[in-house]
Amino acid sequence: MTMENMKTNADGYLVNGSGEKIVFFVCDPAKNFLCDKTMCRASAGGEDEGEIGFCSSTPEPAFRKEGTRPFYKRLNSDGYFGREYIEEVTEP
8 A cells, every 4th residue: 555545534534545444553664574664763763653753654464563553543633643543352
């Protein structure tokens, strides 16, 4: 998925070309072989929202950092995308 395929819907969520909300994951740069890491927040020392760097997430579950929760990105009133975490359902 490329940035060109993403857009913001009326509720502020990043969606794909079909209008479905995109699920994001905290990226593990060591797993993500597709990224050139030019905007990677991990190179600044972490993926926390306050770290310098643009990108800390991926829509690819294979590149997910272990122990992190999935989330949607939603444009907030301050004009930037925040995280809205998704509750994961686990099978018994």
